[in-house]
Amino acid sequence: MIGYWSGSQPSQPLNISEEWRDNYSIMSLANQTLTVTTIINAPYCMLRESSKTKEGNDRFEGYVVDLIEELSKILGFKYKFKLVADNAYGARNESGYWNGLIGEIINGKADIAIVDLTITSKRAEAVDFTLPFMNTGISILFKKPTTKVTTLFSFLSPFSNVVWVYVLAAYVGVSCILFIVGRLSPYEWDNPHPCRQEDFVLENNFSLTNSFFFTIGSLMQQGSDLTPKAMSTRAIAAIWYFFTLIMISSYTANLAAFLTVEKVIYPIESAEELSMQSSIEYGCLASGSTKSFFQDSNITTFKRMWDFMKTRDVFMPKNVDGKHRVEKGNYAYLMESASIEYIVERNCNLTQIGGLLDTKGYGIATKKHSKHRNLLSQAILKLQETGRLHMLKEKWWKQKKGGGQCADEGKKSSSVTALKIDNVGGVFVVLLGGLTLAFFVAICEFMWRSRKSTAGCVR
Ligand code: ASP
Secondary structure (H helix, E strand, O other), rough: OOOEEOOOOOOOEEEHHHHHHHHHHHHOOOOOOOEEEEEOOOOEEEEEOHHHHOOOHHHHHHHHHHHHHHHEEEHOOOOEEEEEEOOHHHHHHOOOOOHHHHHHHHHHOOEEOOOEOOOOOOHHHHHOOOOOOEEEOOEEEOOOOOOOOOOOOOHHOEEEEEHHHHHHHHHHHHHHHHHHHHHHHHHHHHHOOOHHHHHOOOOOOOOHHHHHHEEEEEEEOOOOOOOOOOOHHHHHHHHHHHHHHHHHHHHHHHHHHHHHHOOOOOOOOEEEEHHHOOOOOEEEEEEOHHHHHHOOOOHHHHHHHHHHHHOOOOOOOOOOHHHHHHOOOOOEEHHHHHHHHHHHHOOOOOOEEEOOOOOOOOOOEEOOOOOOOHHHHHHHHHHHHOOHHHHHHHHHHHHHOOOOOOOHHHHHHHHHEOOOOOHHHHHHHHHHHHHHHHHHHHHHHHHHHHEEEOOOOOO
């Protein structure tokens, strides 16, 4: 049984059974032709290169064009695209009149509006929204500074500060140990006048200053006239040579990398910093949810930003105009992160500054209490669960229209960092091991010689 009609009056409604209700509601969109209003904004909706020779829906391509095609396949409706007359997303003016896409839905000029249309509470009072098909938030689009940062002490950059401190400590430590071991080992004591054995004057090459000079000489790859003679001091020299070999090679390799990579310093790092200065201008789309966000915000930073923006000529009629102004320099454009992601994939001289100032989603707008809303929401969920929405995003963000151009850029700038103690810690451990061994050998030498001298044979 599909349903029953219990009323005696013809005006009483038909009761449709549970299992048939879904089919019935799907059928309510099947074969209908919906007028879909949209805006040209890459990559959501774009005019095809051959759009002049084409007609109707074929003139358009993009993420939402594919999305509506998928939805139409699920729900069985037909659709006809139209571009919004005033090029606006939708904002309410003082007299309560809505413009843009929202206005067209309210006035019945279109059945649904689909593009990067943000779901906001104010808009939801005027129209109905489906579940979001994409999540986003406001962020900052900015031009990467092109000037290379040169600092007087850039030669220090291959090693982190901690590593430099460790190297200095190793230098002082090894020099002192060389001095002590030199004193301890009898084989470092020599008679300066071998012909006058009876004088009993012995001299040691490794005085404190000489020890420091010996270690710095090898660290600088120069050497000195001092040569260790005992096994213990030679062991110290050998392990120190090994240490310098590794450290100098790491330093040279990393310095070369540092000199070839441009290090850029951004004049602003966050919205907070942007709001605290006035030399860099900033703005957003002239009629949209981003502007309303700043206009209505109670947060001090955003209020300050709104006070700055409202007195200047910083609002853009389209996102693409904002992008062009950012490219010219000295201007930051506040726009939604999904669009920023698309732009920075293709324009390697532009970047996103900081994180998201809020979180929101894009939905399809329908007339208030429209029966299409639930059907469209269900179909969106289905596309989400099957991974189709993700695939569409990959297609239009990463692959089509020059996507992935700047993928190497990120790698280049992030690959050079100062070597930290974790990277070179091993060589310090080896040095420490070598020094301990040398110390041990020196004690053995000392004991061996004193045993021999008590036995009466010195050499
Ligand atoms: N997506 C926004 C809107 O729906 C456009 C913007 O203001 O950035 O109004």
